[in-house]
Amino acid sequence: MPTAMEICPEGPKVSKYYQYYNKTLIKVHYACAKELNKNELDERMKNKEGPGLKNIIFIIICSIIILENLLVLIAVFRNKKFHSAMFFFIGNLAFSDLLAGSAYIANIFFSGPKTFDLVPVQWFIREGTAFIALAASVFSLLAIAIERYIAITKVKVYGSNKTCRMFLLIGACWVTSILLGGLPIIGWNCINELTECSAVLPLNSRRYIRFVVSIFSVILLSIVILYVRIYLIVRSSHQEATNSQAYALLKTVTIVLGVFIVCWLPAFTILLLDTSCKMSSCPILSHADAFFGIATLNSALNPLIYTLRSKDMRREFLRVLCCWGLFQCGRPAERCMVPLKSSSSLDHCTNKHEHQTTPIMQDCTTGV
Numbered sequence: 064m065p066t067a068m069e070i071c072p073e074g075p076k077v078s079k080y081y082q083y084y085n086k087t088l089i090k091v092h093y094a095c096a097k098e099l100n101k102n103e104l105d106e107r108m109k110n111k112e113g114p115g116l117k118n119i120i121f122i123i124i125c126s127i128i129i130l131e132n133l134l135v136l137i138a139v140f141r142n143k144k145f146h147s148a149m150f151f152f153i154g155n156l157a158f159s160d161l162l163a164g165s166a167y168i169a170n171i172f173f174s175g176p177k178t179f180d181l182v183p184v185q186w187f188i189r190e191g192t193a194f195i196a197l198a199a200s201v202f203s204l205l206a207i208a209i210e211r212y213i214a215i216t217k218v219k220v221y222g223s224n225k226t227c228r229m230f231l232l233i234g235a236c237w238v239t240s241i242l243l244g245g246l247p248i249i250g251w252n253c254i255n256e257l258t259e260c261s262a263v264l265p266l267n268s269r270r271y272i273r274f275v276v277s278i279f280s281v282i283l284l285s286i287v288i289l290y291v292r293i294y295l296i297v298r299s300s301h302q303e304a305t306n307s308q309a310y311a312l313l314k315t316v317t318i319v320l321g322v323f324i325v326c327w328l329p330a331f332t333i334l335l336l337d338t339s340c341k342m343s344s345c346p347i348l349s350h351a352d353a354f355f356g357i358a359t360l361n362s363a364l365n366p367l368i369y370t371l372r373s374k375d376m377r378r379e380f381l382r383v384l385c386c387w388g389l390f391q392c393g394r395p396a397e398r399c400m401v402p403l404k405s406s407s408s409l410d411h412c413t414n415k416h417e418h419q420t421t422p423i424m425q426d427c428t429t430g431v
Contacts, residue, residue, distance in 0.1 A: 079254035083184040088254070089266070090179050095257045096265035097349075098342045108179050118171050121356055124363060125171075128164030131366035132157040138379040145379070148214075148229040152207045153369065155233050156319075159199035159240075160362035166192040167359050186266055187248035194275065195244035197327075200362075201279050202236040204323060207316055208289040215296055243278070246271060262342040263333065263351045273338040276331055283324065290317055315372045319365055326361035329354040 082088050094104045135157035139145045145154075173181065173189055181189070209232065253260040253268040261267045333347070333354045342348050369376045 077255075079250065079252065082254055083187075084182045086182055088183050089181060089186060092253070092257065092260055092265040093178070096260040096262050096342070098262075108176055117353075117356075121359070122168055122171060125164040125168045125359065128359070128362045129161055131363060132161035132164070134380055134383055135366050135369060135376075136161070137383050138376060141383075142375075142379050144375055148210055148226070149207070151229055151233070152203065152210055155206070155236065156200060156203040156365060159196055159203055160365055163193070163196035163200065163359060163362045166196050167355075183252075183254065183266060184248065187252070190264055190267070191244045191248055193244075195240045197358075198240035198243045198275075198279075199236060200323065201282050202240055204320055205282050205286055206232040206236055208286045208293075208320075211293055211316065212289050215293060243275065261337050262340075262345075262348045263337045269338045272334050276334050276338075279331070283320075286320060290320065315368065318368055318372070322364050322368065323361050326364070327358045330358040 090104065090108070093099065093107075094101075099107070136154055139150050139154035139157070170189055170193060173185075178186070210229070213228070247267050251268060251271045252266055254266065256268065259268050259270065261269050261272055264272065330351075333351050336345055337348055337351075340348065370380060
């Protein structure tokens with residue numbers, strides 16, 4: 064029986080970019096990286112069964128993710144009470160979660176035997192979109208942490224400077240995420256270097272995966288450090304009313320960060336294992352899809368956290384669902400799309416403390 068190494072070519076190499084449309088390249092990389100013999104590879108390619116129960120469950124979960132985060136985006140952009148930097152950052156995180164759910168559905172439909180019908184450039188787009196969504200989530204959490212830290216350490220945070228900072232952070236988040244997720248298609252891949260290929264992602268270089276996981280780990284550590292500093296600043300404040308508001312917001316974003324780490328830690332562990340272990344030595348790598356599925360649940364949990372932690376967000380969610388006809392709320396149809404008045408506790412807090420000289424007093428919230 065032929066082994067994987069017997070079908071790994073050792074002939075003359077051509078430009079990796081020239082091979083981006085080579086229809087046989089993916090088959091070669093999967094056989095070598097996953098150490099498949101010819102019979103095992105043929106079995107994978109000929110498996111024409113429809114999506115299994117596990118994939119159907121994940122498709123349902125991803126559909127829920129898309130609807131949940133779409134609901135967050137609608138709530139943030141339609142309700143004037145949420146037109147503040149903090150909620151725009153939450154909207155940005157929701158958009159990255161929505162992209163993650165969409166990318167995972169696309170990954171399911173173009174995986175399995177259909178993987179071998181792709182050319183490398185299509186494979187890079189499939190996997191790169193998922194990495195972009197992950198990077199956007201991590202950078203969104205970093206942007207939220209930076210915004211919270213600046214908000215409680217600067218005297219005046221309302222005005223054009225804050226708006227400019229918000230758009231710069233959101234823009235930097237997506238530019239950096241696209242660059243990070245696009246590195247393999249730009250050229251940082253293992254084409255022509257089969258011994259450097261990842262077993263989980265057979266066209267990606269192990270060095271690239273190690274780099275990405277290291278970057279994410281450093282960012283998450285930085286976020287934790289920022290939140291510790293924020294906690295110490297809030298704790299040292301002598302204004303009890305503001306402390307309760309700041310603690311409420313701090314608790315919410317900390318929960319979001321904690322859930323992210325819990326959901327993604329198994330996937331990060333698998334990726335780190337992949338950088339130093341072959342499939343034959345670490346058979347758990349063959350079950351990587353299950354760990355990435357757990358990671359995807361993070362995108363479904365974030366909207367639930369906002370709903371449980373914010374009374375105003377719950378009210379707006381219910382209002383949007385009423386407009387969609389999912390609930391009967393007794394609200395006239397012609398008034399369904401009318402924005403809620405902005406005389407909320409957020410606006411009251413903003414107007415009242417806009418000119419306060421104590422930084423912590425400007426960190427008002429609507430019970431998030």
